[in-house]
Amino acid sequence: MSPLTDPWVTAEIERLKNQAMRVAPAAQDASSAQQRRNAAQAAWYLGLIYFHGAGVQQNLPQAQQWFTKAHALGHPLASAGLAMCEIDGCVGPANPVAARPWIQQLRRTSMPRALFLEWLVEYRLAPITFNPGLAPGTSATVALPAYDLLTRAANAGDPHARIEIGLGLAVARQWTAALTQLELAAPRSAVAAANAAVVRDMLAREQTPDSGTPRQARTLLQEARRQHRGEGVTANYSEALRLYRQAEAAGSEEAGRMLALISSRPAADGGVNIEWMRQLAYVDLSQAIPTLGSPASGYRLQREPSPLFDLMPEGWRNRIR
Incomplete structure (x- = not known):
């Protein structure tokens, strides 16, 4: 059933609107404190x-209208909604700068x-800067300001802060530190819990001994795959090829197999066939006979849809279109 024709959604939206409009901001003094709280909560949820x-x-303009009403009725978190509307x-x-007065108000009710x-x-305001790669063969990562x-x-x-820090640490392949942050966020975020599961898997993979391939070759191969698949970065086939060659030179047979496959089907002009390389991104070459892997085997770390997402009731979080 389409969310737009879901009877529960229709009925609940109508109920919330009726509740939010039951107390007008100008009539606050004549209404009970409980009525005001109920109206503020309904307006906040609608936002x-x-x-x-x-x-x-x-409908972002309508969201701002409801956040404004919730704020007028005294909802303690409404300033967070109004701040996000500016951001x-x-x-x-x-206009991120215009969010600052709302954030200042929010400090009184929700400092975190x-x-x-x-x-x-x-x-949002800072220019993008980059950290250099942390190990041979690793690429630069976006530096987080402040x-x-x-x-x-x-x-x-x-x-959300813990997720951001966890993502940054994961991109830098500091899996243990990333896992700590994500596990701390997991009780309040399904996304953090899912990210933590992915990081545990990556940590287990990197801790699995591989006596047949030198450590430097494994590191280069991991970074080549990351560039090839676009895991945590935009896919960069030129960089992937460079790293595959370095990994092969360092002793990685798997990198050599990938290079052989890539060159087996060149483009018409003799160069790299980009479409063919894209198809090879998840081919498993750890054995002599190639097998097709899955994009799910690469790490796919996520953020919540917004910094307000966890403040919405779970029944509504499950109805994001």
């Missing part, structure tokens, strides 16, 4: 629903999330 497109068409541009262009959103503003701020958010318990 989250429309912000994410949960069971409905995503992402719910109405008009994105406020710290993360402060970091997100810095991230890392101390991100660390403060993580230490305060924000799951």
Whole structure:
């Protein structure tokens, strides 16, 4: 059934709208505190629903309207929604700087999330810089700005901050440290739990001894695969070829098999056949007879859909379109 025709969604949206409109901001003094809280909560949920497109068409202007109403009614987290509307541009262009007053308000009710959103503003505003590769054959990675701020958010318990740090550590192949961050976030994030499972698998693979291939060759081969498959980076076939050649020279038979396969079907001009190379990305060459692997065998780490996602009720999180 399409989410747009789901009777539960239709009924629940109508119920929330009725509840949110039951108390107008101008009539707060004449309404009970409980009524105001119920109306604020309903408006907050509606903002989250429309912000994410949960069971409905995503509608950012409408999300901002509901966040504004929730804020007027005193919802303690509404400023987080309004901050995200400035960061992402719910109405008009994105304007991360304009999120700062809302984040300042959020500090009074949710310091961990406020710290993360402060970091997100810095991230959106900062120019992209790169860290050099941490080991021979590894590529540069994007440097996270204001890392101390991100660390403060993580230490305060924000799951999104822990996911960001975990992703950065995973890209740098610091699997144990990445796993620590992701496991800390996992109780509040299904994405973090899934990421942790992937990192455990990668950690187990790298800890499996391979006495037949020199360590440097294995490191180069792993990075060649990462570049070939686009795992944590944009796929870069030229870099993958360079690293496969280095791995072969360092003693990797598997890299040699991959190079032989790549060259077995050249392009019409004699160069690399890009489509053929794409098809070879998940071929398992660890044995003499090649077998087709699966993209799932490569690591696919994710972020939550937004820094507000975990604040939405689970029933709605499962209805993201």
